[in-house]
Amino acid sequence: MIAESMYxxxxxxxxxxxxxxxxxEPYDAEVHxxxxxxxxxxxxxxxxxxxxxxxxMSYDGQGCSISQAAASVLYELTAGSTVEETLAVVEExxxxxxxxxxxxxDEEVLGDAVAFAGVARFPARVKCALLAWMAYKDxxxxxxx
Amino acid sequence: xxxxxxxxxIRKDFPILSRGLPGGRPLVYLDSGNSAxxxxxxxxxxxxxxxxxxxxxxxxxxxxGAESTEAxxxxxxxxxxxxxxxxxxxxxxxxxxxxxxxxxAYAFGNPMSEDPRFRIGPGDEIVIxxxxxxxxxVPWQLLARRTGVTLRWFxxxxxxxxxxxxxxxxxxxxTKIVSIVHQSNVLGTVNPVAEVLARARRVGAxxxxxxxxxxxxxxxxVAALGVDFLAFTGHKxxxxxxxxxxxxxxxxxxxxxxxxxxxxxxxxxxxDRSTYxxxxxxxxxxxxxxxxxxxxxxxxxxxxGIGMDAIARHEREITGHALDALGEVPGLRVxxxxxxxxxxxxxxxTLEGIHPHDVGQILDDAFGVAVRVGHHCARPLHLRFxxxxxxxxxxxxxxxxxxIDALVRGLHHVRKVFA
Ligand SMILES: Cc1ncc(COP(=O)(O)O)c(C=O)c1O
Numbered sequence: 001m002i003a004e005s006m007y008x009x010x011x012x013x014x015x016x017x018x019x020x021x022x023x024x025e026p027y028d029a030e031v032h033x034x035x036x037x038x039x040x041x042x043x044x045x046x047x048x049x050x051x052x053x054x055x056x057m058s059y060d061g062q063g064c065s066i067s068q069a070a071a072s073v074l075y076e077l078t079a080g081s082t083v084e085e086t087l088a089v090v091e092e093x094x095x096x097x098x099x100x101x102x103x104x105x106d107e108e109v110l111g112d113a114v115a116f117a118g119v120a121r122f123p124a125r126v127k128c129a130l131l132a133w134m135a136y137k138d139x140x141x142x143x144x145x
Numbered sequence: 146x147x148x149x150x151x152x153x154x155i156r157k158d159f160p161i162l163s164r165g166l167p168g169g170r171p172l173v174y175l176d177s178g179n180s181a182x183x184x185x186x187x188x189x190x191x192x193x194x195x196x197x198x199x200x201x202x203x204x205x206x207x208x209x210g211a212e213s214t215e216a217x218x219x220x221x222x223x224x225x226x227x228x229x230x231x232x233x234x235x236x237x238x239x240x241x242x243x244x245x246x247x248x249x250a251y252a253f254g255n256p257m258s259e260d261p262r263f264r265i266g267p268g269d270e271i272v273i274x275x276x277x278x279x280x281x282x283v284p285w286q287l288l289a290r291r292t293g294v295t296l297r298w299f300x301x302x303x304x305x306x307x308x309x310x311x312x313x314x315x316x317x318x319x320t321k322i323v324s325i326v327h328q329s330n331v332l333g334t335v336n337p338v339a340e341v342l343a344r345a346r347r348v349g350a351x352x353x354x355x356x357x358x359x360x361x362x363x364x365x366x367v368a369a370l371g372v373d374f375l376a377f378t379g380h381k382x383x384x385x386x387x388x389x390x391x392x393x394x395x396x397x398x399x400x401x402x403x404x405x406x407x408x409x410x411x412x413x414x415x416x417d418r419s420t421y422x423x424x425x426x427x428x429x430x431x432x433x434x435x436x437x438x439x440x441x442x443x444x445x446x447x448x449x450g451i452g453m454d455a456i457a458r459h460e461r462e463i464t465g466h467a468l469d470a471l472g473e474v475p476g477l478r479v480x481x482x483x484x485x486x487x488x489x490x491x492x493x494x495t496l497e498g499i500h501p502h503d504v505g506q507i508l509d510d511a512f513g514v515a516v517r518v519g520h521h522c523a524r525p526l527h528l529r530f531x532x533x534x535x536x537x538x539x540x541x542x543x544x545x546x547x548x549i550d551a552l553v554r555g556l557h558h559v560r561k562v563f564a
Pocket of ligand 1: 178179241242243244278280281326328329330355357358378379380389522
């Protein structure tokens with residue numbers, strides 16, 4: 001029962017009840033990212049406000065529980081935060097995912113996203129977890145232009 | 146002929162099947178359509194060749210060279226007999242089925258091709274199908290890019306059969322070659338070769354079969370099929386990876402230009418030109434996969450020893466059991482024929498609301514059940530069914546009903562996790 005530790009309750013909860021899903025107006029930038037090996041895809045929009053605030057992050061996509069839950073967790077993180085704050089979490093999340101399961105997760109920084117720690121041990125699934133987070137990084141850069 | 150097919154005895158021939166997985170899970174290998182496991186006779190034959198007979202083939206004038214060449218060429222005889230090739234010279238060793246398909250595609254529109262059957266250009270057409278593996282799509286797309294020829298496609302019906310309703314509009318005087326899969330690696334469908342071939346013959350088109358998923362599983366006789374080319378790959382037929390086979394009609398192989406250039410494929414080389422060895426060596430440039438060919442020879446010996454009819458019968462029983470048992474899983478939809486008519490031992494399916502990656506991961510980690518998830522190198526087929534991916538269970542001579550039951554138990558568990 002190795003993988004089941006990967007399927008944390010929190011991940012399954014987000015997968016079954018995704019937060020903030022559905023594309024919304026207005027937005028500054030829209031990006032579309034795919035994972036060619038498994039066909040997971042996500043479309044993401046970002047609207048930035050005054051003082052570096054993320055006014056809205058909306059998304060739609062399809063894929064496995066890991067990729068979809070990761071987008072939902074990311075949405076909750078961005079709500080009411082600044083770009084700077086969220087990018088710091090993206091940074092830490094990426095470090096954790098690329099650490100082959102050998103990186104100690106910083107729960108302080110990650111919050112709920114720490115639930116994905118187990119995914120890092122499955123190289124084939126790391127891209128699933130990172131799909132939305134990479135799309136977000138991309139969308140923020142494009143919004144700021 | 147032996148009538149009692151003893152799967153437990155057969156399993157003993159495959160050492161890997163008795164290994165366990167971390168955490169005390171037994172291995173339930175349902176991914177033979179991806180690559181099959183190897184019997185001891187194949188492993189030992191390759192080992193024996195490496196430890197006692199190995200040298201390069203064709204060019205070494207010493208005892209080991211002679212022994213190695215003899216074993217390599219004996220493998221060609223075995224493969225020729227296995228698929229009913231009228232001549233051993235019609236068996237070209239390649240590195241896999243993909244190379245065999247590319248080899249034929251590169252003969253078309255090649256300025257060196259003098260035979261009109263291989264001359265091609267804008268206005269000419271190639272016909273493939275929506276159920277092809279990428280290996281029987283991309284080489285033809287590349288050919289279309291190089292030459293301006295049009296690529297046309299057979300559709301697939303909702304129940305996973307080749308749609309022949311527009312056969313006469315699709316295969317016409319403009320068609321140069323029809324290349325389709327003999328048995329689909331996703332749907333399990335076995336295609337009606339005779340019907341398509343009759344039309345191809347009427348319009349003067351060539352016909353090629355991608356037999357990667359049929360040759361390992363049932364008796365295949367190229368002469369009886371009557372097609373022009375057939376490709377398959379060793380690793381799916383209980384042989385090693387790194388060796389594949391192109392069978393082609395002798396007179397066509399003669400008419401085709403070489404594919405790769407190098408040692409062993411020549412007759413004589415001058416600085417301004419070369420002449421080429423006759424087929425099959427014309428198509429085997431460089432040192433071939435010697436030990437792999439010898440291993441494939443041992444694999445077809447092994448399969449023949451069991452009997453391809455007996456293997457096909459066993460797989461049919463297993464597939465029947467799988468279709469019944471999977472039918473009981475709520476939310477499960479089989480992508481492909483739901484009956485046993487003209488279908489082989491590959492069953493792909495979706496589970497409502499659960500992504501195949503999640504299905505595959507839990508099956509493996511909780512139950513040791515190895516299936517393949519994704520589009521199985523047949524993306525156009527998945528697009529046709531409007532789904533990004535499927536879970537695929539594929540069977541072989543060593544698959545047991547208990548393994549199917551383990552899969553079904555696993556699927557019930559997957560549904561519970563995501564309920
Ligand atoms: C139907 C079919 N065609 C072609 C191939 C390609 O085989 P290989 O990768 O050995 O070239 C496969 C297997 O992957 C297959 O299932």
